[in-house]
Amino acid sequence: MDIPIPYLEYFGLTEKPFGLTPDPHFYFETETHREALAHLRFLLGQKEGFALIYGDVGLGKTTLSRIFLSSLDRDMYNTALILNPIMDEREFLVAILKELGLEAKGATKRELFDGLQRFLLEEHRNGRETVLAIDEAQLLSNELLELIRILSNIETEKEKMLRIVLLGQPELVQKLKEPQVRYLSQRITVTYRLKPFSEREIGLYINYRLVKAGSKGFPDFKKNAVRRIFRASRGCPRLVNILSDRCMLALYSRSKESVDKQIVDDVLAEENTPFASIDGDAPSTRGYRVVVLSLIGLVLILFAAFFANLIGYW
Numbered sequence: 587m588d589i590p591i592p593y594l595e596y597f598g599l600t601e602k603p604f605g606l607t608p609d610p611h612f613y614f615e616t617e618t619h620r621e622a623l624a625h626l627r628f629l630l631g632q633k634e635g636f637a638l639i640y641g642d643v644g645l646g647k648t649t650l651s652r653i654f655l656s657s658l659d660r661d662m663y664n665t666a667l668i669l670n671p672i673m674d675e676r677e678f679l680v681a682i683l684k685e686l687g688l689e690a691k692g693a694t695k696r697e698l699f700d701g702l703q704r705f706l707l708e709e710h711r712n713g714r715e716t717v718l719a720i721d722e723a724q725l726l727s728n729e730l731l732e733l734i735r736i737l738s739n740i741e742t743e744k745e746k747m748l749r750i751v752l753l754g755q756p757e758l759v760q761k762l763k764e765p766q767v768r769y770l771s772q773r774i775t776v777t778y779r780l781k782p783f784s785e786r787e788i789g790l791y792i793n794y795r796l797v798k799a800g801s802k803g804f805p806d807f808k809k810n811a812v813r814r815i816f817r818a819s820r821g822c823p824r825l826v827n828i829l830s831d832r833c834m835l836a837l838y839s840r841s842k843e844s845v846d847k848q849i850v851d852d853v854l855a856e857e858n859t860p861f862a863s864i865d866g867d868a869p870s871t872r873g874y875r876v877v878v879l880s881l882i883g884l885v886l887i888l889f890a891a892f893f894a895n896l897i898g899y900w
């Protein structure tokens with residue numbers, strides 16, 4: 587049974603706007619997700635190769651994998667999504683077969699592999715390609731990475747049969763540099779790092795989620811609240827969701843209608859927030875300030891040099 591959420595009725599919402607599950611129903615296209623999707627679509631046009639999408643926890647990798655696979659035309663593509671690849675080779679093959687809607691017949695790894703190979707070749711002959719996406723790929727063992735390489739080698743004379751997308755945290759990139767997996771790494775043709783959302787996108791994102799959850803413009807998040815949320819979350823949607831949800835609760839308990847900076851600050855000051863260590867300026871703002879200060883410094887030096895020249899100092 588779902589735990590009742592106290593504020594839904596108060597705000598006239600039909601569902602929780604800031605959940606933590608990667609629900610495609612709430613998908614909001616930001617620049618980084620648009621770019622990532624463009625990279626993945628590019629992979630489909632290739633005759634072979636892997637795509638690698640990486641980014642910090644909570645930036646939307648699982649969401650992206652679901653959106654990408656569900657955007658594919660069912661008449662042209664079979665899709666399989668492995669969400670947690672902590673398994674042995676046999677379990678991995680069974681999981682792929684199940685995702686493809688096949689019965690995992692055969693007791694041995696070899697039989698399972700052969701079954702998958704037959705399916706891929708037959709589907710290819712019928713004009714359908716198969717896309718396999720593996721989430722949390724930083725958890726893949728070297729044995730599985732090797733199996734994935736072998737799977738990716740299933741081919742006709744002209745084409746590989748399986749398009750593979752690896753999604754994972756940044757340590758995946760390190761892992762792929764290890765010598766044992768270099769044969770797989772050499773085949774990665776598309777790489778993209780997910781970026782944090784911008785302040786503007788976060789404002790739109792919060793609003794979009796509220797509307798999706800049934801809001802008719804209430805509550806609203808003031809501009810200064812969005813700025814505060816942007817800075818505290820550093821553009822990470824998972825943290826935006828946690829923070830926005832707590833703001834909604836605070837608003838409800840105070841019987842107010844809009845989230846302003848004060849409410850966000852109060853929520854940030856609460857105990858047990860995951861924000862204590864990350865509160866502060868967003869890196870992009872800091873970078874911007876460094877550039878502005880350097881430019882001011884440069885202008886001052888040029889002025890000094892100009893006047894020194896005028897009074898014949900040099």
Ligand SMILES: Nc1ncnc2c1ncn2[C@@H]1O[C@H](COP(=O)(O)OP(=O)(O)O)[C@@H](O)[C@H]1O
Nearest residue numbers: 606608612613614644645646647648649823824
């Ligand atoms: N583009 C997006 N649109 C809507 N919600 C998103 C988007 N990106 C991330 N989220 C939300 O942020 C949270 C973290 O996303 P998730 O896909 O689980 O990240 P990751 O897999 O990178 O850890 C989830 O609640 C998800 O719904």
Ligand SMILES: [Mg+2]
Nearest residue numbers: 647648649721
């Ligand atoms: Mg994830």
